[in-house]
Amino acid sequence: MALKDFVAMQERCSNCSFCKWIPFDKIKSNRFSENCPAGVWANWNTYFARGRFQMGLALVNGEFDYNSERADIARSCLDCGACDVSCKVCRYNLEPLAHNRELKHDAVEHGNVLAVQKKMLDSYAKEHTLLAGKKKEDRAKWAEKIAWAKDAEVFFFPGCKYSYDRKLAAKAKDIAEILLSAGVKLGYLGKDDACCGGRAYQMGFFDEFAKGADANIKAFKKHGVKTIVTPCSDCYHALKRLYAERGLDVEVLHVVEYLDRLIQDGTIKFTRTVNRTVTYHDPCHLGRQGEPYEAWNGTEKKILNQIHTWEPRRPRYNGRLGIYEEPRNIIKAIPGVRLVEMERIKEYAWCCGAGGGMQAVNPELSKWTASERITEANATGADTLVTACPWCESNFAGAVDENGRTINVMDIIDLVKEAL
């Protein structure tokens, strides 16, 4: 698709501004009622989904072209999808997130690429990771001493963060060992393991993503992969949704789904009490964007030349079917742990600030978004903020709330490990 293919949608946006807040019936306080980090940070309509539709239409109609400010607006969307969920409360099948992504793609196609993005993409092409400066030959080092199953059908897909970061790599090892000792016949792709490319897609580099994704799909076929398990929410979304669109037909699970199964059936038993009051952050790409892909091949029609409809009915991704209960089940199953919820949770969760490659693209926006979430987490009285994504964890680490206070940040795997 191209930006011009979104004209009907751009024109159909009613400027109602629902996309600026979590759905009104979910609002618990004015302080935590907003949902779009980009728009709130910039305090400017064009940064919200509504303004992006207007900007996209103006670009298609040739009313203006990109300048550095407009390119910045296009790329300063965190791909969190909160606008998409809120828009669908009042508008059936308007797709603000797909449009935000296409706007980024269009900006890229018109040559608006930052030096930092170029470095990431060069690394992706050469070293098969979007983490610039990392080498392909070092990717599998963390996994060398693990006794992977020989006849595996379940494959561990750690993602770049867990593969290269020394601290996180230790965590990847922990997860793999927990699953192996629970009897899971777990394998690893070894030298065929590579970046999922999700970040490239989220930044608008669709062609580069497609190339990397197709190479990975080929590798999965070569290894006879039936199930993939990943601890990274970004990888999860890429594999479950974006790869499925490209024909990948395997079961994709996040580690929390697998662990929840093993805890529920009694295979994993907790032996230690953990005295913590925790609040759980739903990663955007595991929560509202973690819904299963539904193939759709229909067409758009108009009833009485007025009302837009789709035949057959289109899938409606509104976040309802994301992964929410599994991490909460795990937390609640740990002896001693008390779970207290933030105001914006599940499909209405506020982003961590790392989505859409924002740590590199707009670090100020990325940090401010994290700080907002820390403020919300601290308002619960929790002593620990738990998440299930290395990007969220890294963006929260060291971030402080509006009063300069921090909070202990933990991956759910570390919490599980404390209780085993």
Ligand code: SF4
């Ligand atoms: S909620 Fe949807 S229809 Fe309303 S202004 Fe936002 S994008 Fe437009």
Ligand code: SF4
């Ligand atoms: S995806 Fe998130 S950051 Fe981007 S416009 Fe929507 S709510 Fe704002």
